Amino acid sequence: MVKKKGILSIVSLLLVSSLFLSGCSGEKTGSSEAKGDNKTITLLVEGGSPAFKVAKETAAEFKEETGYTVKIESVPYTGVYDKLKAEVASQAGAFDVATIDILWFPALAGGLLPLEDLMTDDLKNDLFPGLVEGGSYQNKVYGMPVWTNAKNLIYRKDLFEDEKNKADFQAKYGYELHPPTTWDEYSDVAKFFTKDTDNDGKVDMYGTTVFGANNGDAVASWLDHAAQAGAKPLVVGDKGKVLVNTKPYVDSLQFLVDLLKKDQSVPSGALEMASAETSELFWNGKLAMMLAWGHFYVPSNDSKQSKVAGKVGSAPMIGGGAGIGAVPGPWYQVIPSSSKKQEIAKEYLNFIYEKNELFMKTLGVAARKSVFERYSTQQGYEHLRPLMTTLSGPQTQNRPAIKEWQEIESEALIPAVQFALSGEKTPQEALDWAADVIKDLLPPQ
Template sequence: MQKKIICTMITTALVMSLFTGCGTKESGSNTNTAKKDDYITVLVQGGSPAFEATQKTADAFKEQTGYEVKVESVPYTGVYDKLKADITASTGAYDVATIDILWMAEFAQGLLPIDDLMTDEVVNDLMPGMLAGGQIDDVNYGMPVWTNCKILMYRTDLFEDPDEMAAFKSEYGYELAPPTTWQEYRDVAKFFTRDTNGDGETDLYGTGIFGKTDGDTACCWLEESVQAGARPVVLGDDGEVLVNQKPYVDALTFLSDIVNEDKSCPPGAMEMASGEVSEMFYQGNLAMMLNWGHFYLAANNPETSKVAGKVATAPHLSGSAGVGAIPGPWYQVIPESSKKQEIAKEYVKFMYDNNELIMQNLGTAARKSLFEEYGKKEGYEFLADIQATLDGPATQNRAPIVEWNLIETEALVPAIQQALLKEKTPQEALDDAAEMIKDLLN
């Protein structure tokens, strides 16, 4: 498909070159009429799927429009810092940027609305929740690039071992299987936590818990919160702070019990987030983990994982409100200060059309059609479980508010850490977090 698209682009460009002077800079020019300033500057996270896709499509975009794609790649936090500076000063340094959903509300006032790009065809092919994540006050500012969520990954060599299955049933009274509920998750995690080589030290743990000062830690807890019935996330529609209500307290108690009561996750949880937990899983030190779906590719890659070929997936857990997760979508946006808005919009649509490159580089994308196509291919089995989780009745986006990053770093993560360290009860920690959030909002 990719080759056909690029060949079509090249053919179109050759035909257009016969009509030199017919194109304009705003409607798309060709390589023969391109001027020195016929380029757009795209801001992306270095090493990310967006960076790879931007690099791979640059030549085809130039053939189609005559515009060169200049890529500025920076670390994750650099994208935020540079785009914020550009929007604040209205410098027009960037024509397109690929951003995390967490920044959408903060940047929206400095972004160009792209409602005209969100045709019925585009909207109908987007994964659940992606359209809402790119909107502020029903105005579209972000074109979805990819979405992701945490799902369950587990070791089939353990779960399908007849001896393990018999031992689990004898101890817990039901069949060993990938857990679907909180209680099953705790039971399985406790069962597999053990000393496997007889040296007196635990070397296999049932699961991993995120406690690091990181957005992953907040996301992990919020997922259990929505499964327990939290709706909406953190803030009510009237601005009421909800984080010290029962679903949030129950979720934090659940995580704290795994760490402190069951001791079925590795010590040092306060230094772990998605990267550290996944590495322990790859090394064979965890029986299962709840982690971002695309990690399945590395888990089943012999070059990166000792358990490759022994990993399967299932949807995220189900609490009283059903299966739920907090998605992690990314979007392409156009700063309103861009001097090349029309060609920037053409580029955003071009990248949507080439969304398959994101799937090939990351293992996930934005378009439902790609999930359906790739979900049938060997090695992409996990996509069905991402879809099932995103379709879950409890799945919700984080609150689209300017203060979200501050709330996460100043209130939510410290509360989670205090509970995991048993410095405070979950209720006490979240009562304090609620007061902190009120202060931040005011």
């Protein structure tokens, strides 16, 4: 969940770890599909990722059904983008299918095959809001979704159900202790659980964390709250209007600053924290709550990975004045337009779509609502029902599909979050600065 987004900056800690591993390279295929003299398709995936595992698991069945061998070329996360970017430029026909991050569509769409003919009404109706849009660029669909995800509230169920905690919280705040649903409740609960549990004079349990690390995880986390405060669309509006220094963005950044500076209910090293550091603290029993990618619930209940296994609950993302909102982190399969085997590549996309539950088994999330529904009643998948609520939230929305996004994130938004959390600038000052940077990065209107 960058340059690793959402799950991607942290899945090395999860059951589907080892995203940086690179595997053997598949051979390039350049012969004509019509001639049938090379019944191989080449798939580009991130090494060690769920896409890699599902591709390996299903390759034999696809060959049995179609006669085509699936050659898997696996590379590190950034290598997928680099290789596809080179393919778009060279049109070499090296890859027939690739699995990509939502963030890359604006830069790669010019070299991808439109997939409108695959996107039937039945297929679209089985996907969460925004998932088709996330795989589109300039009103053309280029991506078949394989999984989606968003941040949920993951919390220490044992702490929330403790009778003494319940009585003490009621006495202090005047309402019943429960998994928070609003900013105010979240702040109260975070303060309540920040304490010195062993009476040595030092805080050893924090209510939650704030993401301030030098990566896109910090931006996505802050934008979750901006969406909750009413931001829509995110960061850049119609005709390139820069929105980032308006009230929802300022209020949401102030909310994070207050958790760190005013309430002191998060560890002081916020500028070094994102998903990986947060999950490690939570799994080691040092946090009462975390706003983390939905599938983090799975390792949180694994005794091999977590000291609090069996004591963890999941709830929907908290809401602000505009309701529940989050920035999803979906991935998609695409077909480079340079592929010389486009028809069999389309068959492969449909084949993998029908196998969507394998991503649920591998990662703990999938793309299809029907898969979420089926698994949500099974033990170990208790995070799915809350995640469905978050993914369908009124303010849940994708980042803007603009070519300048990665520059905007790295040159304007990440520094702005750090300026505010460090105290170097107020949230308004930080975002005014970011707005000026973004205006320089966008093309003239």
